[in-house]
Amino acid sequence: MTTLDDIRRCAALLDALPDPALLVGADRRVITANSAARELFAATLDGTSVVSHIRQPEAAAALERGFAALAEGTGSRGPFEARMVLTASSREALWRVCIAPLRNDLGVPALLVTLRDISHIEDAEQQRRDFVANVSHEMRSPLTVLSGFIETLKGPARHDPEAQEQFLDIMEREAQRMSRLVSDLLSLSRVESEERVRPRTPVSLSEVLRATLAALRPQIEDAGLAVEFRDLPDAPAIPGDRDQLVQVFHNLVENALKYGAGGGKIEIDIERIDHVPAMPGPALKVCVRDHGDGIDPIHLPRLTERFYRVDGHRSRAMGGTGLGLAIVKHIVNRHRGRLNIRSTRGEGSSFIVMLPER
Numbered sequence: 001m002t003t004l005d006d007i008r009r010c011a012a013l014l015d016a017l018p019d020p021a022l023l024v025g026a027d028r029r030v031i032t033a034n035s036a037a038r039e040l041f042a043a044t045l046d047g048t049s050v051v052s053h054i055r056q057p058e059a060a061a062a063l064e065r066g067f068a069a070l071a072e073g074t075g076s077r078g079p080f081e082a083r084m085v086l087t088a089s090s091r092e093a094l095w096r097v098c099i100a101p102l103r104n105d106l107g108v109p110a111l112l113v114t115l116r117d118i119s120h121i122e123d124a125e126q127q128r129r130d131f132v133a134n135v136s137h138e139m140r141s142p143l144t145v146l147s148g149f150i151e152t153l154k155g156p157a158r159h160d161p162e163a164q165e166q167f168l169d170i171m172e173r174e175a176q177r178m179s180r181l182v183s184d185l186l187s188l189s190r191v192e193s194e195e196r197v198r199p200r201t202p203v204s205l206s207e208v209l210r211a212t213l214a215a216l217r218p219q220i221e222d223a224g225l226a227v228e229f230r231d232l233p234d235a236p237a238i239p240g241d242r243d244q245l246v247q248v249f250h251n252l253v254e255n256a257l258k259y260g261a262g263g264g265k266i267e268i269d270i271e272r273i274d275h276v277p278a279m280p281g282p283a284l285k286v287c288v289r290d291h292g293d294g295i296d297p298i299h300l301p302r303l304t305e306r307f308y309r310v311d312g313h314r315s316r317a318m319g320g321t322g323l324g325l326a327i328v329k330h331i332v333n334r335h336r337g338r339l340n341i342r343s344t345r346g347e348g349s350s351f352i353v354m355l356p357e358r
């Protein structure tokens, strides 16, 4: 027989577990439960019927298999698993329920029911699926264009040099788009895999910005924009990865050129700040500001997600891959820095990168 003491010992044991756990008798009533379970289901669980708490069909069926296993000699030994959606502290979460029959271990037959929140695993899986779907979609459109024109060049346009030249130009553009996509994907995966390793080589941000602007000179001239660069000549070198920092400002200035061209000028300035919340010491702050159309606030929180674009059509027409800001964010994270985006519709946008000096 199970004594009151045994149950108390079980309760103490269950309470030491971080995940919700319930001990249920063969009569389907809760013998004891830990505080995580009480938080999830109800303040008082002892003595209540477990089937009133675990009702979703898949989980209820797993419970029944558990009870069948308790009735000695029948059914398999378990444990039995199921997934169920429950709302915990007003957040909907996906739980894995595990039901382990304890036939003799406690003197009375009982089921140990444990739950684990697997929402984050599910979210990561979903993100991975979305990513693969996005990459495939981005690859498919240039490929469709290329195979279409190859057909045309082999058939109807075979003897039409004028059309051939025109089609080859389009094909070249689409091939370049694919190649940009592949190199952005490779950058992203490289930065992501190195994200935990903070780069330590001393880097001069002034030099990084001058090099970035020199490389973008042709695009700046094409866009007919004035770029005002306010340097900070005595800025200290910061620990970093020079080539990745060039990539950060290349992407930000390129975006300002593409989406902020209406504003006439782009301002870039370096500033030193003594204190940034959650950063240990002083930092260098670089602001890339345009006076273009700006971005609606609803888009701001998602702007650095891979393939997120405010206007997909416009981005693609400009040769964008939708990965630029995702790369920026990962590089800034790797540098233990911070990226802030401020924007007002009709007035322009500021992309602010803060990088710790030490």
Ligand SMILES: Nc1ncnc2c1ncn2[C@@H]1O[C@H](COP(=O)(O)OP(=O)(O)O)[C@@H](O)[C@H]1O
Binding pocket: 251, 255, 256, 259, 260, 290, 292, 293, 294, 295, 303, 308, 309, 310, 311, 315, 316, 319, 320, 321, 322, 323, 324, 325, 326, 349
């Ligand atoms: N300076 C800016 N002004 C307005 N919109 C911007 C600006 N920078 C980025 N965006 C928006 O954010 C989206 C994501 O940018 P990014 O990740 O660099 O991808 P891409 O430039 O390849 O489209 C862009 O498609 C654009 O809609």
Ligand SMILES: [Mg+2]
Binding pocket: 251, 254, 255, 320, 321, 322, 324, 325
């Ligand atoms: Mg971009």
